[in-house]
Amino acid sequence: MEAIVLETRNINKSFHDPVTIPVLKDITFQVRKGEFVSVIGKSGCGKSTLLYILSTMDTDYEGDLLIDGELMRDRKESQLARVRNEKIGFVFQFHYLLNEFSVLRNVMLPGLKLNQYSEQEIEHRAFEKLKILGLQDEVMKKPNQLSGGQKQRVAIARALINDPLIIMGDEPTGNLDKKNANIVFDTFKELAHEFKQTLLIVTHDQEFAENTDRIIEMQDGRIIRM
Amino acid sequence: MKFRLLSNIARSLLLARWRQTLVAAIGVTFSITMFVTLLSFMNGLNDLLDGLILNRTPHVKLYNEIKPTEVQPVNLDPKYSKSYNFVRSVKPGKTTKEIRNYLAVTNSLNKDKRVLGYAPKVVTQVFFNVGATDLTAAINGIDPDLENRLFKFNEYVVKGDYLDLKNIPNSIILGKALAETMMVEVGDLVQITTSQGERVQLKVVGLFQSGLQELDKVQSYASIGTVQKILGKNTSYVTDIQIKLVDMAQAPALAKEFGRKYETDAEDIQAANAQFETGSKIRNLISYAVGITLLIVAGFGIYNILNMMIYEKMDSIAILKATGFAGSDVKRIFISIAISIGLFGGIFGLLFGLGLTSLIDQIPFDTPALPTIKTFPVRYDPKYYIIGGVFSLITTYFAGYFPAKKASKIDPVIIIRGK
Numbered sequence: 037m038e039a040i041v042l043e044t045r046n047i048n049k050s051f052h053d054p055v056t057i058p059v060l061k062d063i064t065f066q067v068r069k070g071e072f073v074s075v076i077g078k079s080g081c082g083k084s085t086l087l088y089i090l091s092t093m094d095t096d097y098e099g100d101l102l103i104d105g106e107l108m109r110d111r112k113e114s115q116l117a118r119v120r121n122e123k124i125g126f127v128f129q130f131h132y133l134l135n136e137f138s139v140l141r142n143v144m145l146p147g148l149k150l151n152q153y154s155e156q157e158i159e160h161r162a163f164e165k166l167k168i169l170g171l172q173d174e175v176m177k178k179p180n181q182l183s184g185g186q187k188q189r190v191a192i193a194r195a196l197i198n199d200p201l202i203i204m205g206d207e208p209t210g211n212l213d214k215k216n217a218n219i220v221f222d223t224f225k226e227l228a229h230e231f232k233q234t235l236l237i238v239t240h241d242q243e244f245a246e247n248t249d250r251i252i253e254m255q256d257g258r259i260i261r262m
Numbered sequence: 263m264k265f266r267l268l269s270n271i272a273r274s275l276l277l278a279r280w281r282q283t284l285v286a287a288i289g290v291t292f293s294i295t296m297f298v299t300l301l302s303f304m305n306g307l308n309d310l311l312d313g314l315i316l317n318r319t320p321h322v323k324l325y326n327e328i329k330p331t332e333v334q335p336v337n338l339d340p341k342y343s344k345s346y347n348f349v350r351s352v353k354p355g356k357t358t359k360e361i362r363n364y365l366a367v368t369n370s371l372n373k374d375k376r377v378l379g380y381a382p383k384v385v386t387q388v389f390f391n392v393g394a395t396d397l398t399a400a401i402n403g404i405d406p407d408l409e410n411r412l413f414k415f416n417e418y419v420v421k422g423d424y425l426d427l428k429n430i431p432n433s434i435i436l437g438k439a440l441a442e443t444m445m446v447e448v449g450d451l452v453q454i455t456t457s458q459g460e461r462v463q464l465k466v467v468g469l470f471q472s473g474l475q476e477l478d479k480v481q482s483y484a485s486i487g488t489v490q491k492i493l494g495k496n497t498s499y500v501t502d503i504q505i506k507l508v509d510m511a512q513a514p515a516l517a518k519e520f521g522r523k524y525e526t527d528a529e530d531i532q533a534a535n536a537q538f539e540t541g542s543k544i545r546n547l548i549s550y551a552v553g554i555t556l557l558i559v560a561g562f563g564i565y566n567i568l569n570m571m572i573y574e575k576m577d578s579i580a581i582l583k584a585t586g587f588a589g590s591d592v593k594r595i596f597i598s599i600a601i602s603i604g605l606f607g608g609i610f611g612l613l614f615g616l617g618l619t620s621l622i623d624q625i626p627f628d629t630p631a632l633p634t635i636k637t638f639p640v641r642y643d644p645k646y647y648i649i650g651g652v653f654s655l656i657t658t659y660f661a662g663y664f665p666a667k668k669a670s671k672i673d674p675v676i677i678i679r680g681k
């Protein structure tokens with residue numbers, strides 16, 4: 037059995053504006069190393085909310101979150117930032133690239149922040165990641181000179197730069213057409229099977245979900261299948 | 263490494279908005295320029311006005327005032343020592359304006375380390391005979407060399423050479439206004455009558471202008487020997503000793519001490535010219551107030567620019583935080599943006615301040631009252647540049663601090679959800 041990289045124990049979350057609405061109820065599951073998991077469910081069932089908690093960006097919840105076996109409770113903001121930097125790669129529906137920087141520099145930024153390798157090495161690694169994603173010819177462009185599909189692939193390369201424990205994606209293909217969405221799917225599959233990358237991807241696409249190792253289905257804030 | 267990364271990000275954000283950044287920096291530049299220029303100019307003015315009076319005024323003046331003795335004979339009588347004695351209509355006794363034991367006093371002053379120098383003076387009132395009328399004026403008998411060394415005598419001799427007082431016997435330098443009234447020029451002779459009725463002819467070798475018209479109407483200078491001779495006194499007859507101290511602030515204390523020690527009256531410069539210091543202080547206060555106000559206004563400019571930048575860069579800040587940058591990193595990025603605006607704006611402000619100051623220094627400023635001043639007065643003092651530089655950094659830091667803090671508190675979830 038592979039090691040557990042992500043674990044939740046009875047996570048509950050409610051929004052209080054102005055009345056208290058429970059959004060997540062008793063979320064308990066585990067993700068093992070190398071697994072390619074998809075999360076599906078109707079709109080509004082709490083998938084994004086769950087993902088923000090799992091990524092440590094949202095700390096306002098009850099229950100336990102363990103990443104790499106470590107409990108995330110009562111950590112300082114800067115410590116959580118460090119966990120995100122080192123262990124989590126996040127791909128959003130929107131690419132969120134910084135237009136002030138080149139594609140290469142965008143990918144390098146989290147690596148420079150982690151400061152584990154020299155700048156040259158980080159640059160080399162960023163180039164390698166972009167090559168995996170078929171973007172070796174675009175490295176010096178600015179993000180606003182790329183197509184939507186290309187931008188999303190740059191965002192994936194950025195998520196990969198620090199060899200994260202797990203990549204999380206919140207509908208990373210939601211903004212893309214069928215062709216580009218397929219390219220991104222294939223990229224994830226390749227990462228999962230060739231590089232044993234752990235992935236947890238929220239999606240609306242039934243076809244995509246069926247091609248993953250495991251499906252977690254949610255309904256009204258609960259997990260109904262996993 | 264970390265610092266380099268953050269400043270690199272800061273620079274990119276800054277360059278992406280270079281127009282606004284430039285405007286903010288120009289605001290700082292403008293205020294620092296004005297701050298430095300204002301202080302240099304105001305203090306130049308202070309120096310000028312100080313020079314007008316303070317430089318020419320002894321720090322301590324020893325003299326004898328003609329006045330009744332404080333201790334009347336009746337008070338010395340043991341019989342009346344217990345009673346309160348009234349003496350009406352007291353008149354000064356046989357007192358003289360002469361400083362007693364002049365040589366002993368100068369010996370003592372020579373040894374005093376607190377004394378920078380001193381110049382003896384014989385002051386006497388005379389009549390200048392002009393046709394049928396007589397004009398009263400004072401003749402100051404001075405040692406031209408000492409007077410020049412301590413009180414910059416040559417600066418206000420506008421015609422002729424002050425050294426002629428020493429070189430030409432029976433010579434006199436008249437106040438310009440006095441000479442105009444008598445319609446005499448350099449080279450002419452004037453006749454004076456002393457209070458003892460003695461008549462003497464003196465040759466005009468120069469004119470002086472002190473900057474104070476009233477003074478120029480009633481003052482004249484001759485060598486100390488000449489005046490002693492006119493008065494029929496010997497060379498130890500001196501009525502005033504003008505003392506310059508190493509430290510002017512000590513004047514009131516030393517005036518008291520000297521007065522007691524040498525048994526003379528003593529006046530210090532602070533008592534004689536209290537209003538001048540007040541004027542300098544107020545001018546200084548105004549310059550600082552204006553400078554700091556300008557800086558604060560510039561600070562608000564920076565504050566606005568940063569707020570706008572943060573609003574525009576919400577997404578970038580959110581993604582930086584999502585990918586592992588801590589709130590403190592974000593704060594540092596925005597503070598360094600503010601500080602660099604302050605730094606560059608400030609450096610240019612200091613340079614322009616120096617430029618503007620030297621420009622003012624070139625502008626002709628001719629006034630008959632101030633013969634030595636040809637251009638507007640300014641003072642070049644590194645102190646103003648240091649204060650200006652430090653102020654620019656402090657204000658921009660605070661202008662950046664609050665927006666930066668706001669940026670560091672941005673919750674990435676809210677931004678990302680909002681899309």
Ligand SMILES: Nc1ncnc2c1ncn2[C@@H]1O[C@H](COP(=O)(O)OP(=O)(O)OP(=O)(O)O)[C@@H](O)[C@H]1O
Binds near residue numbers: 051077079083
């Ligand atoms: N800030 C908030 N305040 C109150 N309620 C919220 C807030 N954010 C989300 N919700 C509610 O929480 C529920 C879950 O939202 P969430 O965004 O997690 O859904 P989702 O499963 O990601 O939906 P979708 O598939 O449309 O993205 C929704 O009913 C939503 O209305």
Ligand SMILES: [Mg+2]
Binds near residue numbers: 083084085206
């Ligand atoms: Mg969602």
